[in-house]
Amino acid sequence: MDSNLLRIAGAQIPVCTDIEANVETIMRAIDFAGTEQADILLTPEGSLSGYTPEFDTAAVKRALAKVTAAAARANVGLALGTCFVEDDDRCYNQIRFYAPDGAYLGFHSKTLTCGSLTDPPRGEIEHYAVAPLRLYDWPDTPIGGLICNDLWANPGCTPQPDPHLTQQLSDMGARVIFHAVNGGRKGDEWSQVGFQYHETNLRMRARAGKLWIVTVDNCLPKKWPCSAPSGVVSPTGEWVCRVDSQGEQFFVYSIAG
Numbered sequence: 001m002d003s004n005l006l007r008i009a010g011a012q013i014p015v016c017t018d019i020e021a022n023v024e025t026i027m028r029a030i031d032f033a034g035t036e037q038a039d040i041l042l043t044p045e046g047s048l049s050g051y052t053p054e055f056d057t058a059a060v061k062r063a064l065a066k067v068t069a070a071a072a073r074a075n076v077g078l079a080l081g082t083c084f085v086e087d088d089d090r091c092y093n094q095i096r097f098y099a100p101d102g103a104y105l106g107f108h109s110k111t112l113t114c115g116s117l118t119d120p121p122r123g124e125i126e127h128y129a130v131a132p133l134r135l136y137d138w139p140d141t142p143i144g145g146l147i148c149n150d151l152w153a154n155p156g157c158t159p160q161p162d163p164h165l166t167q168q169l170s171d172m173g174a175r176v177i178f179h180a181v182n183g184g185r186k187g188d189e190w191s192q193v194g195f196q197y198h199e200t201n202l203r204m205r206a207r208a209g210k211l212w213i214v215t216v217d218n219c220l221p222k223k224w225p226c227s228a229p230s231g232v233v234s235p236t237g238e239w240v241c242r243v244d245s246q247g248e249q250f251f252v253y254s255i256a257g
Helices: 019-035 057-073 165-172 189-209
Strands: 005-012 040-042 077-085 091-098 104-109 143-147 176-180 212-216 231-233 239-242 249-256
Touching: 005 019, 005 212, 005 231, 019 040, 019 057, 019 249, 040 176, 040 212, 057 077, 057 091, 077 143, 077 176, 091 143, 091 176, 104 143, 143 165, 165 189, 189 212, 189 231, 231 249, 239 249
Parallel strands: 005 040, 040 077, 143 176, 176 212
Antiparallel strands: 005 249, 077 091, 091 104, 212 231, 231 239
């Protein structure tokens, strides 16, 4: 692969609480990314563990070993969405970054965790720990991660002030943000409003920060469109790659160095 390109694969895939089913799905995505000679594959929020703080930690560790080994064999890096219990015994909603040779680069933890607007707030804000925002070492391309509400700060479920994390990453020198999503929807009017809000934020924040944003969502339930588009937004705020908003979809796109 041309060293001046970052070839990115994305997987809009079903995410459930069945860890083995999630492993099978992620393996399909790795096979696609390997065939397409992608440098790195992005999966949705919670795509390995399920989007829940209640999971079998040992099973997730075993599953993680399987998918990271498969990605290394395919020479594909990972921006892998999963919930995970770290050595500090705290649960983090993460994107775990791996180089194509399997080397672990670190994790981004969801920072703008969702919760009710009550006092005190209730929801995932009670269940996940947060680590400092950072960049990850990738040759010639500073990259960062954000998870779902980190990017759009939905006013209906954001008890904390909006920290404008895309802009913080831009100021830190990030060039590409990997954005893992697992949004709720019901197939009603407000789900459509949410989709429009999410898409607008993706485009405006990419343009404001002069960033590439790569984003993928969970596609379950398959009878409804996703909560947000999946694809690649350029630093001018334009979609340069985008897949259908319903069902399992894979894509690949090369960002010039």
